[in-house]
Amino acid sequence: MKKVAILGSGNIGCDLLVKCQEAKGLEVVSFAGRHPYSKGLEFARNRGVFITDRSIEGVLEHPEKPDILIDCTSASHHHYNYSLCKKNNIRVIDMTPAMLGVACCPVVNLDHCLDSDNINMISCGGQASMPICFALKEANPEIKYLEIVSTISSASAGPGTRKNISQYISTTQKSISDMLDIEKVKVIINITPAVPPIHMKTSVLIQSDHIKNFSDTQETIRKIVSMTSCYVPGYCLSVDLKQLGAKSMCQVQVTGSGHYLPPFAGNLDIINCAALEVVKRL
Numbered sequence: 001m002k003k004v005a006i007l008g009s010g011n012i013g014c015d016l017l018v019k020c021q022e023a024k025g026l027e028v029v030s031f032a033g034r035h036p037y038s039k040g041l042e043f044a045r046n047r048g049v050f051i052t053d054r055s056i057e058g059v060l061e062h063p064e065k066p067d068i069l070i071d072c073t074s075a076s077h078h079h080y081n082y083s084l085c086k087k088n089n090i091r092v093i094d095m096t097p098a099m100l101g102v103a104c105c106p107v108v109n110l111d112h113c114l115d116s117d118n119i120n121m122i123s124c125g126g127q128a129s130m131p132i133c134f135a136l137k138e139a140n141p142e143i144k145y146l147e148i149v150s151t152i153s154s155a156s157a158g159p160g161t162r163k164n165i166s167q168y169i170s171t172t173q174k175s176i177s178d179m180l181d182i183e184k185v186k187v188i189i190n191i192t193p194a195v196p197p198i199h200m201k202t203s204v205l206i207q208s209d210h211i212k213n214f215s216d217t218q219e220t221i222r223k224i225v226s227m228t229s230c231y232v233p234g235y236c237l238s239v240d241l242k243q244l245g246a247k248s249m250c251q252v253q254v255t256g257s258g259h260y261l262p263p264f265a266g267n268l269d270i271i272n273c274a275a276l277e278v279v280k281r282l
Contacts, residue, residue, distance in 0.1 A: 001027050004279060005059045005090075007081060008072030009033030009040025011158055012095055012268055015260040016070055017044055019276050022259070026279065029064040032056065043260075056081045066090055068279055074160055075099075075167050082118055091282060093275050094120040097164050097171035103179060105130035106277045107228045119278055124161075124267040125150040125189060126172040127274045128202040128235075128254055130179070135224040137180045139217040140210055144183040146176065147205040147247075151190040153197035156265035165189065200254040200266035201238065208248045217241060221250060231277040232270050233257055 004020050006013045006028060013031065020026045031044035036053040044051050052058025059069065070093045071081050078098035085092045094101055101118025104110060108130055113119050121127065129148045137143055161168075173185045192198060211217050218241045229235045234255030241250040254266030261268050 001025060002068060002279065002282070003027050003029045003064065003066045005030040005032065005066035005069045006044075006072065007032045007056060007059060007069055008095070008160075009035070009038045009044070010072065010160055011040075011261055011265070012072040012160070012272060013070075014040050014043050015268060016072065016272050016275065017047065017049065018259040019272055020279070021047065023276060023280065029066050030059050030062050032059045056084050060084060060088060068093060068282060070275060070279070071095060072160075075164055086117065092118045093278055094118060095271060095275060097123055097167035099171050099174070103175040104274070104278060105134075105179070106231060106274050107131050107224060108134045109179065110278065110281060113278070114281060120171075121271050121275050121278075122175045123168045123172045124152070124200070124271045125168065125187060125202060126175055127232075127270045128200065128252055128267070129172070129204055130176060131224045131228045132202075132204045132221060132250060132252060133176050133180055133182070133185075135221040136204065136206055136217065137182065138224075139220040140206075140212050142212075143206060143210050145185075145207060145210075146182055147186045147188070148172070148176070148202065149188045149190065149205070150200065150202040150267070151192060151198065152200050152267040153264050154191050154193045155197040156200075156261070156267055157191050161267075162191075197262070197264040199256075199264050200270070201251055202254070203239070203249050203251040205247045205249045208243050208246055211248060214241070214243070214248075225252065232273040234263070234266055234269060
């Protein structure tokens, strides 16, 4: 039984708590935040988990130490949290854009990440777009430029998401560029107040003249989307690859699984599903 601690009592942390408790072979031994009266800590208490409002210190003081800590705080706090975990031989899954550890998208490079003591989950947009970018690169090795546009509901963008937007963009761009050896990657995020809230949609655009074989590229995309949906059930291809003049695009939609968050919060669900897949394999 792997012992897991969750650091951060916001939406990401609460949803991960439910996912970990429902998964076989995992035990959540502590759930930590910084505000004693937070809704998240109360939620965890009601699910029978040890809670602390002393953040990482509270996790380390608890007699039952975790094997894995999932850090759902912020990039600025992650450096300190990781330093303490390293001293205590606790492996870390980083849900922030801090990028101290190896960047991971399970369908692309999970096996490569399993020996690391710090695994970074990039960003919600990274998890949504990386499989498509990977498929495009596999089918068209000469790609030099990709453009990624993610649109999420404002109702699913909490304070942590909004605070980290600059790092979200730089981390997502760098991860895709480095992991897939693509010279230039442009990332855009739109947060819309539309009512009812929209489900997350991520579009990937490529220069049409970089596509060697259109039908082969479409088939590669469909295969990778199917593989990704094995661990992100709400991940689907909403717009197949199509040519729009000088550029071609395809789009995926992510519907949340509804563990703690509403179905429109696919942007949060996808990064949590990816993190859970890593936890299961560690």
